[in-house]
Amino acid sequence: MTISRDDVSRVAELAYLELTPDEAEMYRGQLDEILNYVGKLQQLDLTNVVPMTQMSFATGETVSPLPASNQEVGTPLRDDIVHPCTVANAVLSQAPDAIKPFFRVPKVIER
């Protein structure tokens, strides 16, 4: 067994999920099976292998031969220019509870 009931409770806590006891038991069994399966990665010798942390066409790990006609493949940054952003009303209109210009939530600080 790779994952225990306590592990499931801890992970649910971290992920802000509130599980019923039945759910916790179901997920424990399923996650155990999945973790045992993905455990096959332990078989590989990964000494000196560089992790691929993101998809980038500038690093040796991800580049494959490109058509000669199309070598310009970077992901350029845009100029650092401030543009007006007037979406506050549209955004707040989707909020479950808003008092412009704020989102309203249950009290956070007890005193």
Added chain:
Amino acid sequence: MSAAPWTIAGIHAALQAKKVSAREIASGFYAEIDRRNPELNAYLTLSHERAYSQADRVDAAVARGEKLPSLAGVPVAIKDVISTSGIRTTCGSKILESYIPPYDATAVARLENAGAVILGKTNCDEFAMGSSNENSAYGAVRNPVALDRVPGGSSGGSAAAVAAGLAVVALGTDTGGSIRQPAACCGIPGLMPTYGRVSRYGLIAFASSLDRIGPFAANIADTAAVMAVIAGHDENDSTSAAASVPPYDVEIEGPIRGLRIGVPEEYFGEGIDSEVKEKVLTAIALMEKLGCHRIPLKMPHTEYAIATYYIIATAEASSNLARYDGVRYGLRVPGATLLDMYRKTRERGFGPEVKRRLMLGTYVLSSGYYDAYYLRAQKVRSLIARDFSAAFQKVDAILTPTAPTPAFRLGEKTSDPLQMYLADIYTVTGDLAGIPGISIPCGKTKAQLPVGLQILGPHFSESRILQLALAFEKAGGFGI
């Protein structure tokens, strides 16, 4: 006005010749949707008002004798994880049941600027997590080819809509196979572009190092026409590539004679359905007859791809989906404290597969397990990408089955998450490596279920992939 079978070129010609108006085409499609959708459940939301006002703009342009843009009057469907201004976008989840985005995804805006008519939003697995469309909070989609079967997933609604003639083209998204696998199940082409080729601005994130937007269509010419519109750099998406966009619709006519096609043995091993294997091998033989050279390949890290994928994708999802907490949008379930509200909202709003993946992703990132799972998966991802780099030194494209089996029965795999994950065994590799791939139909099994042939190519080789697909289509390959 019958809805099917329209093509983009056919619509263009009919509009210009004033044989039909864009409004008549749209209303024909809506009539067909009204007739078929109750059974198929492919559409979740219809956008009549926006569709008809766009159709009227197209008709006005026709009346003024203007040159029509490439997709003028073409009815399209949009997967419900892609934002549409003013049109409800649910991600197939209860947590976004009444969410109305304040802006359009770039891909949607580009389609509309090219004259396309957006009919509505299509059903999908919740937050694009699934391989059968059965994880939608709004019910499963039925496969129009075989109603007791799944349409594949997660873009099952988009694939079913195009296959049933309820849209001419559709947008889907691919994170682990979610365009190509449903395309295979429904018997139509579906293209996953190179990572960075199509802007993801407005795509609601699942796994950011993997997610891509791409088209479904009934034929290769239409697939290329949509790509020509949606591809290209977007300053609103910092992961979108600067590479110039070739004229796909012209380049697809290029010759395929002499191209080297790689066939990796790992994609024909244990677990493949014998009829799928036979059809794909027949398809490869047809490619050889068309002048391609077949080259056997070994891609030794293929068997680690599903494990790698489910660690990386769930880890990223656990971070991306942290935003659904009842504060800024979507569902809120009241709680005594802020944390109580978060937990109750997420407990009620997310379905079982999303919860399962959020827990898996949280676990593999958690203290004490990060190195053993997440870091290790990132390293294996490098090895999988390296398998492809090495292969593309020797071949121009790689041909494989899209999925190990034809469309399975509704309910067949819902109780066994791991078996469901294995439906993506041949598609996740392309996602992990960032390369483009297409699934095209290559005949049917004895039970009349479609089989998909996958063509993978190097980064930014969409034209070559489409050339191979078009030559195959012209040679009758879709019906072998």
